[in-house]
Amino acid sequence: MKWCLLTVLIMFTSLTGCDNHLYTQFFRNPYVVEIVELKTLESNQWYEFKTKAKAINREESIIIAFKGSNAGELDSYIRGSDENFKGGESIYLSTLFPGEEIKFELIVVDTNGIEYEFEATGQAGGVLFHSKNNSLKMGSVVQFVRIKSNLKHQDVKITWISRTGK
Numbered sequence: 518m519k520w521c522l523l524t525v526l527i528m529f530t531s532l533t534g535c536d537n538h539l540y541t542q543f544f545r546n547p548y549v550v551e552i553v554e555l556k557t558l559e560s561n562q563w564y565e566f567k568t569k570a571k572a573i574n575r576e577e578s579i580i581i582a583f584k585g586s587n588a589g590e591l592d593s594y595i596r597g598s599d600e601n602f603k604g605g606e607s608i609y610l611s612t613l614f615p616g617e618e619i620k621f622e623l624i625v626v627d628t629n630g631i632e633y634e635f636e637a638t639g640q641a642g643g644v645l646f647h648s649k650n651n652s653l654k655m656g657s658v659v660q661f662v663r664i665k666s667n668l669k670h671q672d673v674k675i676t677w678i679s680r681t682g683k
Contacts, residue, residue: 548573548679552662555673558583563665570662570677572627572653578678579635579662581621582643583670585613593640607637609644614668619644626661627653643674 550570558564585591590612598605609619623635623646633653635646653659662675 550677552579552675552677553673554675556671558664558666558670558673560667560669561665563663565661565663566675567661568659568677570659570679572655572657572659572679574655574679574681576680577648577653578641578680579623579625579646580641580643580674580676580678581623581646581664582674582676584672585611585670586640586643588642591640591643593637593644607639609637609640617668620667621646622663622665624663625653625659626663627657628660629657 548571550568552568552570553566555564591609592611593607593609595605596608610617611619621637621644625633625635625648627633633651634649636649637644638647639645659677662677664675
């Protein structure tokens with residue numbers, strides 16, 4: 518009987534803990550917020566999206582997925598880096614935009630009005646961004662995400678992800 522009660526208690530804790538930030542942090546479940554889905558993102562135009570995403574873990578990232586960013590369509594390389602791949606700029610190419618480099622500018626603003634510039638650092642079902650110079654403090658709330666691209670994109674999805682990291 519004790520084992521049965523203990524098992525039920527553990528299952529209940531696991532189910533109710535999924536929305537708890539401490540549970541997320543300890544069990545490495547990412548905190549994911551869908552910021553926006555757009556049909557079209559026009560080129561060379563700033564967009565601003567209001568959100569209440571939280572920096573609840575150690576690693577904050579944003580993924581911008583769009584038509585042409587699926588595996589096999591999107592490629593990237595680092596230009597201008599040293600032998601340890603430091604100091605360079607990530608360049609993104611898509612089969613949907615032959616001969617064109619894909620560039621995004623991305624700024625995150627917290628509820629205190631502090632701006633954080635994010636830079637493209639990799640691929641994860643789209644272009645992956647991390648904070649360029651300083652990261653958001655744990656517990657910060659993101660008020661706005663501002664984005665601009667050099668190209669017109671279709672079917673854009675912007676996602677905030679907070680992970681515990683390594």
